[in-house]
Amino acid sequence: MTTIAVLGNGRVGGNLAAALSRAGHEVTVADRAPGAAADAARTARIVINATPGAGSLDRLAALREELRDKILVDVSNATVDGPDGLPADLVYPGSSLAEQLQEALPETRVVKTLNTMLFPVMTAPGLLAQAPDAFLSGEDAQAKQTVRELLVDLGWRTEWITDLGGIRTARATEAAILFVPHVIRSSGFAPFAISVAR
Numbered sequence: 479m480t481t482i483a484v485l486g487n488g489r490v491g492g493n494l495a496a497a498l499s500r501a502g503h504e505v506t507v508a509d510r511a512p513g514a515a516a517d518a519a520r521t522a523r524i525v526i527n528a529t530p531g532a533g534s535l536d537r538l539a540a541l542r543e544e545l546r547d548k549i550l551v552d553v554s555n556a557t558v559d560g561p562d563g564l565p566a567d568l569v570y571p572g573s574s575l576a577e578q579l580q581e582a583l584p585e586t587r588v589v590k591t592l593n594t595m596l597f598p599v600m601t602a603p604g605l606l607a608q609a610p611d612a613f614l615s616g617e618d619a620q621a622k623q624t625v626r627e628l629l630v631d632l633g634w635r636t637e638w639i640t641d642l643g644g645i646r647t648a649r650a651t652e653a654a655i656l657f658v659p660h661v662i663r664s665s666g667f668a669p670f671a672i673s674v675a676r
Contacts, residue, residue, distance in 0.1 A: 479502050479504055480523055480524055480624075480628075481503070481506075482498055482506070482523070482524045482525070482526060483505075483506045483507075483508060483515075483518035483519050483522035483524070483525045484505060484525075484526045484528055485508050485519070485527055485529050485537070490600070491526070493598065494528060494601060497600075497601035497602075498628070498631065502631075503631070506522065515541060516541055516544050519548065524549045524550075525550050528553055528554060529554060531569065531575050532558070534552075534556065534579070535575065535579060538550070538579055539579075539582040542585075545586040546585045546586065548587070549589060549624055549625065550579065550588045550589070551589050552575060552588055552591075552648075553590075554575060555593050555652055555655040556568065560659070562659075564658065565655050565656065566659070567656075568656070570652075573649065574645075574649045576588055576590035576648035577645050577648060577649070580645045587616065587618040587621035588616055588617075589622055589625045590645065590648040590651060591612055591614050591615070591629065592612055593652060593654075594611070594654045594671060594672035595610060596658075596670055599670070602669075603632075603633055603634050604633060606670070606671060606673075608673055609637075609673065610671035611638055611639075611671065611672060611673050612634050612640070613639075613641075613642050613647075614640070614641045615642050615643065615644065615645055615647040626641075640674070654672050
């Protein structure tokens with residue numbers, strides 16, 4: 479059992495929190511109440527960023543002390559939304575939210591994952607007819623191993639999890655968000671994920 483704080487209580491955060499609780503972890507969800515995120519982060523071993531990506535950097539940079547020596551699992555994508563509310567562009571072109579977080583939080587071990595799929599797939603990868611991929615980006619090998627174990631708890635098979643390397647590789651997975659509006663407009667809001675055919 480691991481103590482986990484989920485920052486963000488929308489569809490993504492709520493889904494992850496419920497699944498991790500079912501897997502036997504002690505999970506706290508921080509809503510937008512003043513001080514809730516700091517309180518949750520302070521007592522957790524692992525913190526999951528499921529806040530809207532465009533505002534994540536400011537929110538989490540303010541928690542530098544609470545996040546010191548913690549693993550920060552970043553599942554958000556920082557996007558500029560179009561008129562229909564779907565992602566239209568990246569907030570950090572030529573970089574990534576994960577890189578910005580790691581730079582702002584040098585004493586926190588940031589791991590990027592689960593950001594290349596619609597949220598139901600995060601906790602039920604078996605929903606899909608074809609095996610999906612979950613990617614890991616981060617500088618700390620031990621932190622990535624811990625996150626890999628969390629993914630297994632969520633139903634991910636080890637062969638579906640690919641370690642891409644350092645935090646800079648998050649640029650590639652975050653850019654994949656630009657597929658999402660086109661896929662949704664073409665096929666509807668049905669669960670899907672990026673998958674590498676092998």
